Amino acid sequence: MKKSAYLKVMLGAGALAVITACGGEENLNDDNNAGAENNNDNNNTEEASGDDVTLELYSSMTAEGERGEFEDLIAEFEEENPNISIEANFPGGSYEDQLRVMMAADDVPDLFDTHGWSQLRYGEYVRDLSGMDWVDDLDEQMEDIVTDEDGKVYTYPMNQAQDGVIYNEDVLDEHGIEPPTNWDDFREALETIRDESGGQVAPLWIPGGDDWTLAQMVDQMMTPMFETHPDHDYTDEFQDGSFDWSNYEPMGELMLGLHEDDLLNQDVLTAQFAQAPEIMASGQAGFMFIVGSIGPDAQEVNPDANIGLVPTPAYHDGDDPSWIGGERNTISISEDADHPEEAEKFIEFMTEDEPATRIAEATNVDSALEHIEPDAFYSEYYDRYSDVEVIPYFDRVHLPSGMWDVMATTTAELLSDGDVEGAAQTMGSEYERLREEDDGEDDLDDIDEEDIEDFEDEDNE
Known part of the structure; x- marks a missing residue:
């Protein structure tokens, strides 16, 4: 493909x-x-x-x-x-x-x-x-x-990665849901699962106890929110440092709204990534913004489980979904x-x-070599959505080194304290700090000399 x-x-x-x-x-x-x-x-x-x-x-x-x-x-x-x-x-x-x-x-x-x-x-x-x-x-x-x-x-x-959203096909079939490719349909699907499952199924399950999974979702959604729609393309501003971080507040409102409307698992801030295969395999979740080995691992737990994959939903009206990827x-x-x-x-x-x-x-992903066509777990879905463009991870192209951790901790704090404006301000201040630290220089000067000495001692041994 x-x-x-x-x-x-x-x-x-x-x-x-x-x-x-x-x-x-x-x-x-x-x-x-x-x-x-x-x-x-x-x-x-x-x-x-x-x-x-x-x-x-x-x-x-x-x-x-x-x-x-x-x-x-x-x-x-x-x-x-x-x-x-x-x-x-x-x-x-x-x-x-x-x-x-x-x-x-x-x-x-x-x-x-x-x-x-x-x-x-x-x-x-x-x-x-x-x-x-x-x-x-x-x-x-x-x-x-x-x-x-x-x-x-x-x-x-x-x-090469092609990240989207995995889902339990059996849960979607039970509630008559078609795999959504835009945010409005995605949120409607979450609400249907919430209302019809009686609280037995988490519409969107995030293991926020491993907070990198919160950063994963935010990073994926920054692409449709701030890049792919021509009327909402802020990439130049991210590149030159002029982005107005009050424009980040819709992202905070999106994440907090999911939490406040019971569209996330109740233990979102303590659930662990290691639980994901069992949760998906047993139909305790409808969707997850984590791909990788979760699908095949879930089928090892429950061979009868049917796990699907859909590209990252479009956020703005008139936009198309995206695969979020790179090496x-x-x-x-x-x-x-x-x-x-x-x-x-x-x-x-x-x-x-x-x-x-x-x-x-x-x-369980595609090869980077054109003539290699692996029989990977998600191949069916990569073929089904072969016309969907693959867009590099937002943070790798448009944010300074270190922002991934900031996205993780800031989103966890947001879900805990509900302060959307504060989350946007923190993202903005950390973005400025990290840009100044980079400023054409590597960030290795802050590494503890003891760490280097310990490494050299171990290497010599």
């Missing part, structure tokens, strides 16, 4: 400056080529002497099934290449913090996952992959996201990798038909 190409904002031009690489970008390709030649000489010597090579890999994968498949593929690569070992690490929720410490210590892993920030956060730390064969097969949408205006390819995206799991090569040829060899292995298909199916 080929997705529609859509990218209103070029990620390399006009985006918020987050890293210092922007100033020296024009010399990166020359530096990379020179570095590659030196490393090639070293690697040829190593191969001739039969030396073994160990590559350190860090991945942000958290789901057990996804990690298991990736580890199986790593083992198969090692079997095919007995002189190359890969030391795989899966830090889970601490992934981002660990990578920041590694960057501050100038000790980035040979291979690592840029988890949606290949250019803005990690751009100066990764090698250019544009010379690799698989680049020509990149989906057009994904090529735009991981390639800058000079042609540098920052990462290999193993898969999900990636493999980049460190700019300072000691063994770049071996690292490229692993990426080449992962782009072969079987590994590329297996990783897409294990992560």
Whole structure:
């Protein structure tokens, strides 16, 4: 399936400056080529002497099934290449913090996952992959996201996200609800479930005890609210810092209204993400703004459960729904990798038909390579809504680094205290603070020296 190409904002031009690489970008390709030649000489010597090579890999994968498949593929690569070992690490929720410490210590892993920030956060730390064969097969949408205006390819995206809203088909069928694609129909569907289920089914279930799920919904809804409708497109204002944050109040009213009208689960602020498969499998929820492995995990709990997926609903009249996406799991090569040829060899292995298909199916999303058509859990729905455009995550393009956590905590506070105006003010003040912190500079200076020393001690051990 080929997705529609859509990218209103070029990620390399006009985006918020987050890293210092922007100033020296024009010399990166020359530096990379020179570095590659030196490393090639070293690697040829190593191969001739039969030396073994160990590559350190860090991945942000958290789901057990996804990690298991990736580890199986790593083992198969090692079997095919007995002189190359890969030391795989899966830090889970601490992934981002660990990578920041590694960057501050100038000790980035040979291979690592840029988890949606290949250019803005990690751009100066990764090698250019544009010379690799698989680049020509990149989906057009994904090529735009991981390639800058000079042609540098920052990462290999193993898969690509297309986030929308999952739903229990049996719950919708019971109440005569068609999968909604705009906000008015979506809210009407929630109200129908509330009124007809007698409180036994949460219309929209959010595990806000893990507050990143609140940020997930807000981030998805910022796209239709502030970007895709031409009369409500504030992206330029977000980019240049002039956005009037009083315009954010409708988002606060949307979230608070769902809570006050009993359209969310009563335990929205304490429910845990780990409960999601059981909740969806047992028909205790109609909709969730979390996709990923929840569908297949729910079917493992209850094989008879029918889980569907619909794009993120349009918010303004006359607008269309959207897939919210971008790269999900990636493999980049460190700019300072000691063994770049071996690292490229692993990426080449992962782009072969079987590994590329297996990783897409294990992560239940589409491949970033055009010729790969995985039998993923949601493939039916990606095909059904193949005309819906895929739009990059709002925070990755239009907000400064750190706003995800702000969206999470501010939304949790809003649902607790009901202060819509205060939520908008907090979002605005934090946006300004984070923009000033970025201001063309990386945000690594605030990392505790003890953290760096601890990391270096562990690395030496």
